[in-house]
Amino acid sequence: MSDYLDGNVAAGPLSELFAVDLTAAIAQCNGCGHTTVFAESRVYADAPGLVARCVGCDSVLLRIVTTPNDTYLDLRGLTYLRVPTT
Amino acid sequence: MNIVSPGFTGRRRGGTELPPGQYLTHEFPVLSAGPTPHVRTEHWEFTVTTESGEMYRWDWPALMALPAEEITKDIHCVTRWSKLQTTWKGVSLDTLLADVETGADYAMAHSYGGYTTNLPLEDLLDGQSWIAYEYDDEPLDPEHGGPARLLVPHLYFWKSAKWVRGLVLSDTEDLGFWETAGYHEYGDPWKEQRYAGD
Numbered sequence: 051m052s053d054y055l056d057g058n059v060a061a062g063p064l065s066e067l068f069a070v071d072l073t074a075a076i077a078q079c080n081g082c083g084h085t086t087v088f089a090e091s092r093v094y095a096d097a098p099g100l101v102a103r104c105v106g107c108d109s110v111l112l113r114i115v116t117t118p119n120d121t122y123l124d125l126r127g128l129t130y131l132r133v134p135t136t
Numbered sequence: 137m138n139i140v141s142p143g144f145t146g147r148r149r150g151g152t153e154l155p156p157g158q159y160l161t162h163e164f165p166v167l168s169a170g171p172t173p174h175v176r177t178e179h180w181e182f183t184v185t186t187e188s189g190e191m192y193r194w195d196w197p198a199l200m201a202l203p204a205e206e207i208t209k210d211i212h213c214v215t216r217w218s219k220l221q222t223t224w225k226g227v228s229l230d231t232l233l234a235d236v237e238t239g240a241d242y243a244m245a246h247s248y249g250g251y252t253t254n255l256p257l258e259d260l261l262d263g264q265s266w267i268a269y270e271y272d273d274e275p276l277d278p279e280h281g282g283p284a285r286l287l288v289p290h291l292y293f294w295k296s297a298k299w300v301r302g303l304v305l306s307d308t309e310d311l312g313f314w315e316t317a318g319y320h321e322y323g324d325p326w327k328e329q330r331y332a333g334d
């Protein structure tokens with residue numbers, strides 16, 4: 051039994067913050083350098099927030115916590131998100 | 137018409153009261169922010185590092201050799217479930233910290249898998265916290281934090297770090313995993329301190 055989902059689960063909360071679909075972006079892990087489309091990351095959602103982790107090294111790539119007043123977005127685990135220029 | 141007999145004051149059913157915004161569950165929901173570490177007891181250790189850098193260390197046999205307590209406490213998760221009268225066995229932090237020389241005010245709990253959570257040191261003392269290794273008379277399941285977890289039932293349950301492997305004591309308050317992402321630095325369920333600023 052796996053306790054995580056794929057990165058597409060983050061599409062909803064991310065679309066509240068960004069106009070582009072970030073799950074289709076290329077993401078580089080700041081821990082191990084693993085580079086892949088964000089949708090392939092492992093998302094743990096049965097938690098006080100949403101946590102996306104690297105498939106290469108399990109480090110945290112992104113965290114989203116939604117409180118009644120604010121949304122906290124932590125991107126420290128990403129070296130970059132690469133989004134095609136339109 | 138209702139007739140109220142003056143001597144009858146009624147009886148509160150069960151007499152239990154939940155912190156504000158909580159609901160009662162009889163399940164034991166599993167919350168996790170990452171993969172479940174499977175730490176074998178022969179490789180397990182628990183360390184306390186003081187503000188001067190001195191380290192105290194216990195392996196599994198050393199933990200088992202310490203006096204254990206049976207604990208029955210209500211637990212309250214910030215995701216709004218509460219579970220009453222949960223039963224645990226573990227070693228009091230008073231016992232583990234008895235010979236630790238420190239004047240620190242704060243502790244950061246560190247877990248296998250990288251999780252952290254911060255607490256005032258005084259909330260770990262005076263019979264308020266344990267390193268728990270049995271739940272319901274069974275060895276603690278890895279999904280619930282086994283082989284051993286921190287148990288601090290008077291605070292929201294994210295403070296009761298699963299897979300605990302150590303405490304780092306400090307003069308300054310640093311923030312842990314959820315506390316750096318919008319959750320309250322202290323987390324008293326009776327004051328409903330869920331989020332930063334509550």
Ligand SMILES: [Zn+2]
Pocket residue numbers: 079080081082083084104105106107108109
């Ligand atoms: Zn990585």
